[in-house]
Amino acid sequence: MADPTVAGYAEALFAVAAAEGNPAAVEDELFQFAQALRSNDELRSTLADQGVPASRRQQVVEDLLDEKASATTSALVSMVVGAGRAAELPAIVDAMVQLGAASRNKAVATVRSAVDLTVEQRDRLVAAINTRTGREVEVKVVIDPSVLGGVVTEIGDDIIDGSVRRRLNQLRESFR
Amino acid sequence: MRIRWNRLLAATLLALVGVLAFAGPAQASGESVGACMAHLLEHEAHGELDEHLLHDEAVQEELEKCFEAPNPIIPEVNEIVWGGAAFLILFVLMVKKGFPAVKGAMDARAERIRSDLDAADQARADAQALQADYEARLADAKSEAARLIDEARGAADELKVDLAARAEADIAEMRTRAAADIESQKAQAIADLRAEVAGIALGAAERVVQSALDAEVQGRLIDAYIDEVASSDG
Secondary structure: OOOOOHHHHHHHHHHHHHHHHOOOHHHHEEEEHHHHHHHOOOOOHHHHHOOHHHHHHHHHHHHHOOOOOOOOHHHHHHHHHHOOOOHHHHHHHHHHHHHHHHHHHEEEEEEEOOOOOHHHHHHHHHHHHHHOOOOOOOEEEEEEEEHHHHEEEEOOOEEEEEEEEHHHHHHHOOOH | OOOHHHHHHHHHHHHHHHHHHOOOOOOOOHHHHHHHHHHHHHHOOOOOOHHHHHHHHHHHHHHHHHHHHOOOOOOHHHHHHHHHHHEEEEHHHHHHHHHHHHHOOOOOHHHHHHHHHHHHHHHHHHHHHHHHHHHHHHHHHHHHHHHHHHHHHHHHHHHHHHHHHHHHHHHHHHHHHHHHHHHHHHHHHHHHHHHHHHHHHHEEEHHHHHHHHOOOHHHHHHHHHHHHHHOOOO
C-alpha cells in the first residue's frame, strides 16, 4: 500500500462498505468487478479514458452492475470511475480487501482456477491453507482460463502453484 | 748538337779569315792618315818640302801605305785604352750592379719557381689527401650503404617472417572462429529445432489436455490440489 492515493481510496471504500453494514458482500462484488476490469482491456481503457465524459463512464458502470451487484458496490465503482481513477481501481480494491481481512484478523488468499470452486471445495481449501500457513485466511477466487486446470494460490508473496499450466511449463523447460 | 757546334766554329773561322784577307782601306780618322803623311814627308824632306818630293815614286808608295787599313786584329793603342777602360767600367758596373741584379732576379725567379714547385707539391699533396679523404668517405659511404642495405634486407626478412606468422595466426584464428561459429550455429539450430518441436508437441499436448479437462477432471484436479496443500506442512 505504497501509493497514498490508492490507500486513501481503499480506506474510503472500506469505510463506506462498513457503514452500509455488508462489507464482506461489497468486498466480493468489488473484487469480482476488479478482476473483470483486469482481464478486459477494452473496458479498462474505456473507463479510464478522460476524453469520455465522467457521466458517460459512470453510466457504463451502472449498466454493467445493474441487478448484478448491490447499490453500494455500484455507487462505489461509479464514484471511483467518476473521479478518474478507473485505472487504479483494481489496486484500490485489492487494498480494500486487505483492509477488510486485516480488520477481521485474517489474511487474503487469492485463488486462481479455470473453473469456480464449490462451497465445499472453498471450505476445504481454507482449512488446508490455514493449516499450512498457521493463520486465518479469506479466499478470493479468480476465474482464470490460462490456468487450464488445478489451482494457483497467492498469499502475500507466497505462491502455491498446482496448475496444469505450471506442469506444461515444466515440460517445456525439460525440452530445452 | 755536335753538328751545330761544328757549324758555328766553321762560321767563326771563315769570318776571321775574311777579315784578315779582305781588309779594306783604312777608316782611320783624318788625324791618323794626316799624321802618317806628315811624319813621312817630314822624314823624307828633312825639313824642306818641295813639289818634287811628291812626285817621287818611292814617296808615293810610302804615302799610299798611310792610306792602307790598319790591322784588323790588333787595334790602335788608344782604342785598346779606351776599350779597356770602357770594358773595365762596364765590367765593374756589371759586377757591382748588373750581376747582383741578375743574380737577384735569377734567385727570385728560382725562389718563385721553387715556391711554385713547393706550392704545386703542396697542392698535389693536398689533392692527394683530399682524394684519399674522398676515397675514404666514398668507402665509408659504400660501407654505410651496404650496411643499410643489409639492415633493410634484414628488416624486410623479419617483416616477411612476421607477416607470414601473423597471417598464419590470423588464418588459424579465423578457422577457429569459423569452427566455433559453425558449432554455435549448429547448436543454435538444434536448440531452435528442439524448441520448435517442443512448442509443437506442447501445443498439441495443451490442446489434448484442454479437451480432456472436463468438469469432472477439473473437480478432481482441485480436490487433489486441496489434498496436497493439506498434506504439506509448509
